[in-house]
Amino acid sequence: MGKKILLAIVVIVIVMQFIQPDKNISEEIPQSDFIVLNTPPAEVATILKTSCYDCHSNNTEYPWYGNVAPVSYILANHVNDGKRHLNFSEWGKYNQNQKEHALEEIIEVVEHREMPMTSYISMHEEAALTDTEVKVLNDYMTTSLNMTSLYKQKAE
Numbered sequence: 001m002g003k004k005i006l007l008a009i010v011v012i013v014i015v016m017q018f019i020q021p022d023k024n025i026s027e028e029i030p031q032s033d034f035i036v037l038n039t040p041p042a043e044v045a046t047i048l049k050t051s052c053y054d055c056h057s058n059n060t061e062y063p064w065y066g067n068v069a070p071v072s073y074i075l076a077n078h079v080n081d082g083k084r085h086l087n088f089s090e091w092g093k094y095n096q097n098q099k100e101h102a103l104e105e106i107i108e109v110v111e112h113r114e115m116p117m118t119s120y121i122s123m124h125e126e127a128a129l130t131d132t133e134v135k136v137l138n139d140y141m142t143t144s145l146n147m148t149s150l151y152k153q154k155a156e
């Protein structure tokens with residue numbers, strides 16, 4: 001690689017440190033939060049907070065290297081993308097169909113171990129789900145799904 005190109009890359013990376021993406025941090029836990037609304041058993045709440053909330057809520061706990069570009073950009077991208085698909089902080093704003101759909105998707109991605117993302121687990125070992133945790137989480141989500149469907153039938 002030419003020296004000029006290398007120098008240009010170094011300059012870009014340094015400049016990036018000063019133009020950081022917005023952080024996904026909110027001051028309060030909203031009333032629309034999944035855990036606040038549904039009060040799942042402590043075990044389920046812990047799994048969600050440890051393995052899902054960094055990318056699927058309005059509050060990310062950033063690691064120190066989360067302040068370093070380009071990592072900060074990659075994290076911002078994962079969080080924005082994750083929240084667009086599912087935001088536990090705004091669960092209460094979902095209608096019955098959206099809740100039902102979200103619960104189905106959660107069960108599916110957890111069952112197939114597509115979530116939490118592998119790249120995330122490599123940096124957060126504690127987020128990896130054991131077989132027992134998969135069962136605990138999905139049993140709870142399945143009960144929630146059945147209750148949501150029942151509620152919908154009654155409302156129709």
Ligand code: HEC
Nearest residue numbers: 051052054055078081082085086105106109115116117120
């Ligand atoms: C490192 C960030 C990250 C973590 C942690 C994470 N997700 Fe995701 N999640 C994403 C991103 C990004 C997407 C959207 C892209 C995709 O589907 O791969 C997504 C998509 C999803 C979807 C939608 C799937 C679809 O097909 O539309 C569900 C449901 C989901 N995640 C559930 C979870 C659950 C449950 C956990 C915890 C057990 C979790 N995620 C942990 C980043 C994350």
